[in-house]
Amino acid sequence: MAAFEMSTVRAAVVGYGGAFGMGKYHGEMINAAGMQTVAACDVDPARMEVASNDFPGIRTYTDVDRLLEDPEVDLVVLILPHNMHASVAVKAANKGKHVIVEKPMCISVAEADAMIGAAEANNVMLSIFHNRRFDGDFMTIRELIEKGVVGDVFHIEAMMGGLHPFGNWWRSDKKISGGAMFDWGAHIIDWILHLVPKHVVGVDGYFQKLRWFDHTNEDHTELTIRFEGGANASVEISNLAAASKDRWRILGTKGAIVMHSWDKIEVSVDHDGYIAKFEAPMMKTNQQAYYNNIAAHLMKGEDLGVKAEEGRRIISIIEAAERSSVAQQTVKPAYS
Numbered sequence: 001m002a003a004f005e006m007s008t009v010r011a012a013v014v015g016y017g018g019a020f021g022m023g024k025y026h027g028e029m030i031n032a033a034g035m036q037t038v039a040a041c042d043v044d045p046a047r048m049e050v051a052s053n054d055f056p057g058i059r060t061y062t063d064v065d066r067l068l069e070d071p072e073v074d075l076v077v078l079i080l081p082h083n084m085h086a087s088v089a090v091k092a093a094n095k096g097k098h099v100i101v102e103k104p105m106c107i108s109v110a111e112a113d114a115m116i117g118a119a120e121a122n123n124v125m126l127s128i129f130h131n132r133r134f135d136g137d138f139m140t141i142r143e144l145i146e147k148g149v150v151g152d153v154f155h156i157e158a159m160m161g162g163l164h165p166f167g168n169w170w171r172s173d174k175k176i177s178g179g180a181m182f183d184w185g186a187h188i189i190d191w192i193l194h195l196v197p198k199h200v201v202g203v204d205g206y207f208q209k210l211r212w213f214d215h216t217n218e219d220h221t222e223l224t225i226r227f228e229g230g231a232n233a234s235v236e237i238s239n240l241a242a243a244s245k246d247r248w249r250i251l252g253t254k255g256a257i258v259m260h261s262w263d264k265i266e267v268s269v270d271h272d273g274y275i276a277k278f279e280a281p282m283m284k285t286n287q288q289a290y291y292n293n294i295a296a297h298l299m300k301g302e303d304l305g306v307k308a309e310e311g312r313r314i315i316s317i318i319e320a321a322e323r324s325s326v327a328q329q330t331v332k333p334a335y336s
């Protein structure tokens with residue numbers, strides 16, 4: 001892909017939902033990075049009123065096809081239900097727009113390939129909003145591992161969930177969400193692939209539907225990533241876990257990192273008999289760094305931080321896990 005040297009980047013947020021206020025969050029970071037939020041689009045006119053209040057003077061649309069005809073929009077940021085990411089991203093790329101897609105990139109490898117193909121064919125940027133790479137807890141854990149504090153990591157467990165019925169929203173509908181692993185699972189798998197930067201040789205999945213039959217997402221999903229050399233990492237996302245477990249349990253050849261909850265990183269080390277336990281000071285979360293990189297990429301030709309292929313490999317791991325669960329055997333994900 002050619003380096004971009006745009007003098008201004010005029011952005012539109014597509015999907016201005018009320019669940020977490022993500023449209024405002026993206027729009028503000030776009031502006032803080034030196035680009036301009038100039039438009040917003042949502043099928044719900046009430047949400048466009050909210051956008052107009054948040055960003056006075058912004059152009060609003062209730063039809064994404066009309067927004068994509070706006071010649072004064074260079075970049076679109078898709079903050080939509082998961083099953084819409086691929087089709088809108090492909091349309092936007094075909095209209096010559098640079099594209100950022102919220103995580104998960106999409107809900108199948110075939111969709112990811114179509115998105116990457118469209119971006120390449122139109123020579124536009126495609127990036128996935130893996131903002132949690134810039135979370136303070138993750139950056140701290142990553143630094144501890146990269147500095148060798150716990151030796152070579154050979155086992156990771158990460159968990160999110162508990163025992164609770166599904167909320168009545170699109171996130172609980174497998175056709176729209178992709179399934180239980182696609183929401184938080186996308187963040188956790190992205191984290192793990194950075195903590196263990198080794199070749200993935202296979203994935204085992206265990207997806208179960210046992211209790212909450214009023215919604216179609218799986219009640220309990222687990223996957224284990226097998227890395228070259230034997231290291232493994234498991235992710236559990238559950239609405240059916242009456243007993244929870246640690247958020248992170250990371251074992252290395254010289255120690256361990258554990259997060260029982262969100263606010264404390266506990267480290268135990270044994271360096272040749274020098275034994276210590278300590279709480280690691282947590283770095284400050286800086287999700288703005290994601291957009292600063294986008295601005296630097298589009299305006300100054302800097303390397304893109306979160307590439308589409310990195311979003312795709314997460315989707316390929318979840319897809320392999322689901323196939324493994326059905327086949328009851330290890331499946332190799334569709335990336336090398």
Ligand SMILES: NC(=O)c1ccc[n+]([C@@H]2O[C@H](COP(=O)([O-])OP(=O)(O)OC[C@H]3O[C@@H](n4cnc5c(N)ncnc54)[C@H](O)[C@@H]3O)[C@@H](O)[C@H]2O)c1
Pocket residue numbers: 014015016017018019020021022023041042043044047062063064078079080081082084102103104129131132183
């Ligand atoms: N990275 C993060 O930290 C983070 C946090 C929350 C949500 N998300 C992601 O953001 C995305 C959206 O989630 P949300 O919580 O904002 O959902 P949401 O339901 O609050 O918002 C989705 C919006 O999309 C709109 N929409 C639906 N069809 C549309 C169409 N054809 N054209 C335009 N707008 C349309 C809906 O009206 C709704 O307002 C998902 O991918 C989710 O996983 C990411």
